[in-house]
Amino acid sequence: MAAPSKDTTAAPVIEVEDLVTHYGPRMILKGVDMDVKEGEIMVIMGGSGSGKSTLLRHLMALEYPTSGIIRLLGQDVGALGTLEMLDLRKRLGVAFQGGALFSSMTVGENIMLPLSEHTDLDPMTMQIMARIKLEVVNLAGFEDLMPSELSGGMIKRAAVARAIIMDPKILFCDEPSAGLDPAVASALDDLLLRLRDAMGMSIVVVTHELDSAFKIADRITVLDQGKILFIGPTDELRNHKSERIQNLLNRRAEEEVLDVDAYLSRLTGVTVDGGASL
Amino acid sequence: MAESQTQNPLSRFAERIGRGAVSGIEELGTCGVLVVESLYWLVAGPRLRQPVRLGAVFVQMMEIGIKAIPIVAMMAGTIGVMLAIQGIHTLKIFGAESRVVVGIAFSVVREFAPLITGIIVAGRSGSALAARLGTMKISQEIDALHVMGINPTRYLVVPAFLSLVVMVPSLTLLSDFVGLFSAGLYVGADLGISMAAYVDQTIEVLSLDDLTHGLGKSVIFGVLIAVIGVVNGASVTGGAEGVGRVTTRAVVQAISAIVVTDMLFAFVATR
Ligand SMILES: Nc1ncnc2c1ncn2[C@@H]1O[C@H](COP(=O)(O)OP(=O)(O)O)[C@@H](O)[C@H]1O
Ligand SMILES: [Mg+2]
Numbered sequence: 001m002a003a004p005s006k007d008t009t010a011a012p013v014i015e016v017e018d019l020v021t022h023y024g025p026r027m028i029l030k031g032v033d034m035d036v037k038e039g040e041i042m043v044i045m046g047g048s049g050s051g052k053s054t055l056l057r058h059l060m061a062l063e064y065p066t067s068g069i070i071r072l073l074g075q076d077v078g079a080l081g082t083l084e085m086l087d088l089r090k091r092l093g094v095a096f097q098g099g100a101l102f103s104s105m106t107v108g109e110n111i112m113l114p115l116s117e118h119t120d121l122d123p124m125t126m127q128i129m130a131r132i133k134l135e136v137v138n139l140a141g142f143e144d145l146m147p148s149e150l151s152g153g154m155i156k157r158a159a160v161a162r163a164i165i166m167d168p169k170i171l172f173c174d175e176p177s178a179g180l181d182p183a184v185a186s187a188l189d190d191l192l193l194r195l196r197d198a199m200g201m202s203i204v205v206v207t208h209e210l211d212s213a214f215k216i217a218d219r220i221t222v223l224d225q226g227k228i229l230f231i232g233p234t235d236e237l238r239n240h241k242s243e244r245i246q247n248l249l250n251r252r253a254e255e256e257v258l259d260v261d262a263y264l265s266r267l268t269g270v271t272v273d274g275g276a277s278l
Numbered sequence: 279m280a281e282s283q284t285q286n287p288l289s290r291f292a293e294r295i296g297r298g299a300v301s302g303i304e305e306l307g308t309c310g311v312l313v314v315e316s317l318y319w320l321v322a323g324p325r326l327r328q329p330v331r332l333g334a335v336f337v338q339m340m341e342i343g344i345k346a347i348p349i350v351a352m353m354a355g356t357i358g359v360m361l362a363i364q365g366i367h368t369l370k371i372f373g374a375e376s377r378v379v380v381g382i383a384f385s386v387v388r389e390f391a392p393l394i395t396g397i398i399v400a401g402r403s404g405s406a407l408a409a410r411l412g413t414m415k416i417s418q419e420i421d422a423l424h425v426m427g428i429n430p431t432r433y434l435v436v437p438a439f440l441s442l443v444v445m446v447p448s449l450t451l452l453s454d455f456v457g458l459f460s461a462g463l464y465v466g467a468d469l470g471i472s473m474a475a476y477v478d479q480t481i482e483v484l485s486l487d488d489l490t491h492g493l494g495k496s497v498i499f500g501v502l503i504a505v506i507g508v509v510n511g512a513s514v515t516g517g518a519e520g521v522g523r524v525t526t527r528a529v530v531q532a533i534s535a536i537v538v539t540d541m542l543f544a545f546v547a548t549r
Contacts, residue, residue: 117433
């Protein structure tokens with residue numbers, strides 16, 4: 001059951017009811033209920049392998065569940081015909097983890113592709129629209145480069161530009177700041193906030209960067225082994241009393257400490273206690 | 279898993295064959311689905327506002343067909359000379375060298391031109407198709423097409439499919455001419471037959487049936503190269519290494535399929 005949001009006036013753009021999915025015989029998502037309201041940033045968090053990407057792939061209708069209902073913009077995706085699905089897709093934007101830019105096309109052509117495939121606009125107009133989106137993501141002037149000529153952060157921003165070229169109602173981002181240095185990651189966070197505030201987009205972000213999540217999220221969903229451990233406003237999560245959740249939030253720090261200890265003990269052949277130093 | 283390890287080697291062997299057969303049949307099923315899906319998008323694409331782009335077909339035709347002309351012509355020419363040498367050498371035993379033209383005409387048009395063209399295109403374009411789709415799959419570019427509402431079969435597969443089905447026969451026709459011509463040059467030099475006489479004899483022995491036999495076969499080769507390339511590319515798992523694996527697999531499978539199909543055609547046509 002989705003926890004009530006503070007902003008009860010906004011209509012949900014995504015509704016998920018009792019979502020169950022399998023890969024082969026393995027159950028990955030074990031009855032997920034959640035929703036995403038119009039104009040909010042929903043961050044999906046959880047440990048590695050907890051099902052974040054799987055959930056996201058279902059939300060963007062790339063995969064279909066074993067059972068359960070997913071409604072996007074009020075439409076049950078399981079019940080849509082080819083044409084209706086196509087119309088729905090035009091109102092969704094996705095920025096994949098690695099960017100997924102088409103390597104044989106320039107940045108500009110990448111960004112224009114949805115326009116040239118779905119509209120009858122003339123090339124001039126399409127180019128102008130692409131340039132506007134490039135400016136939104138701070139990549140003005142890069143339209144003639146090939147994706148291979150961009151840095152990791154630039155590729156992710158170009159992917160966002162392509163995702164928003166049709167002015168989607170919902171934007172999906174998988175790990176937007178993974179593998180980026182902190183300054184670049186922070187700029188991407190700002191970009192997402194800008195898209196929410198200036199364009200009123202509803203945004204679903206998968207991340208395991210805690211700082212980033214707390215900075216951008218209106219609400220957070222925490223997944224644990226295919227189940228929802230928490231869903232609610234960001235502050236509520238930050239101050240959550242549950243030991244399980246606090247552990248999860250602190251887990252990354254713990255793992256690093258453990259790694260260092262294991263490494264040192266392997267090096268020296270003795271068990272290192274808390275006070276050991278090099 | 280544990281259960282199969284306790285079985286005797288014979289039943290394990292049988293199980294392996296069984297599994298192999300099942301996955302082979304599954305793969306054939308995937309191929310069939312792909313052909314049907316491609317035809318579907320070709321016909322229904324415009325109604326769904328997703329027409330197959332002629333520009334993309336043109337690009338593929340350049341890549342698969344036009345750019346292959348030099349190598350296909352060179353190989354067809356070489357095969358023509360090889361057939362002439364071998365034919366004259368063999369027929370000398372019976373003192374019937376002059377009958378070599380008949381043998382060359384049938385061999386080139388019915389067998390060798392389609393075969394060598396199919397093999398070259400499989401090596402050049404079947405592999406490229408598998409590699410491109412495989413790379414696009416692991417970099418999530420195929421997923422990106424899906425979520426943009428661009429059907430990957432329509433956008434990527436159909437242009438390559440169409441191009442192969444048109445270009446393999448076209449290149450085969452070219453091979454026919456080049457193979458016959460180069461054989462003629464050799465026969466002329468060796469036996470002193472004039473080119474005009476060679477051409478006359480060749481036209482006399484060849485019927486339209488021989489030509490359509492070769493070209494018809496080459497259409498099937500085009501389909502095989504496309505389907506095998508796509509199915510392998512789409513089945514990639516595990517990074518760049520996986521792409522290398524499916525690319526090799528696509529070429530080996532396509533050439534094997536071409537040779538076996540060729541044999542079946544020869545068998546059926548000579549009954
Ligand atoms: N294509 C797939 N086939 C089989 N299992 C998969 C596939 N994708 C993910 N899984 C499994 O599903 C579980 C959840 O994966 P995922 O959603 O990627 O987790 P996360 O993104 O939270 O790290 C993992 O145990 C993973 O091994
Ligand atoms: Mg993931």
